[in-house]
Amino acid sequence: MQSVALITGASRGIGRGIALELAKLGWNVVINYAGNRPAAETTASDCLAAARAAQHAIRAEPFQADIAEAPQRTRLLDFTREVFGRLDLLVNNAGVAPQVRADLLEASEESFDRLMRINVKGPYFLTQKAARWMIAQAAQTPPGQPRPKIVTITSISAYTASVNRGDYCMAKAALAMLTPLFAARLAEYGIQVFEIRPGIIATDMTGPVKDKYDQLIAGGLTPITRWGQPEDIGKAVAAIAQGLFPFSTGEVINVDGGFHLRRL
Ligand code: NAP
16 A cells, blocks of 8 residues: 655645655655645656656645645545545644744734644644544554654744744744644554754745855854755655654654754
């Protein structure tokens, strides 16, 4: 049976990088996006090409759904069920930065609510719904066969104070609790749950602050002195997808060039 991954926010950036790495492994992928259909279609055709180059025949299906909206989360899972009939990996990747980077003393409640809805509530309830399906699927899985898995993409902002985007930091700190919660709840079903915590990754999200981060990285902000790339995250997800962490759950995997290291 060919494995199926649902990756939220896979039209661009990190989600796209994850979809491509899974495609190379021969996984079918559902490429969720919010509004950018052309980008999602490009990712889908690039996934097909990447799979073909690795001698795999896969399906890559773009699907629009705003993960902040409950009926759209339901549509997304229904689509995955109708097209593939199974779900082996949910990747909670979709997320947004504040529209304006505003100082902590000025930032608006509207921005806070937007980030909480997309970056926290969306993945939390999508995971709840997916987990119920995964439990049922796990019950039908013969012993020794892989069980479904869940990966959530947070950020170094879960523990790093950026006073010009406090709402983003608050949202990522809250999202970091998703993994211990679902890991503890789902372990009895053999469903493993992981957090991947990216550092500074070259995507549209970081485009507007490229020059600032260029300088910080060159100045030694990260022990590995380069920008992270979407495929760096994709490879970490691929390792989890392949079952290379069989006795771990609830784990945080930093993919940040060593940003999290305290140095003296
Ligand atoms: P990005 O380039 O801005 O891409 C965002 C993706 O999420 C797009 O596919 C977008 O779809 C989708 N999306 C946005 N809102 C959505 C919604 N409400 N429902 C469904 N999909 C939605 O961002 P990125 O840099 O790849 O970031 C991906 C994740 O990594 C985010 O959670 C972000 O917080 C996290 N992260 C990023 C960095 C970084 O340095 N870039 C670092 C740490 C963590 P459309 O194309 O349709 O707009």
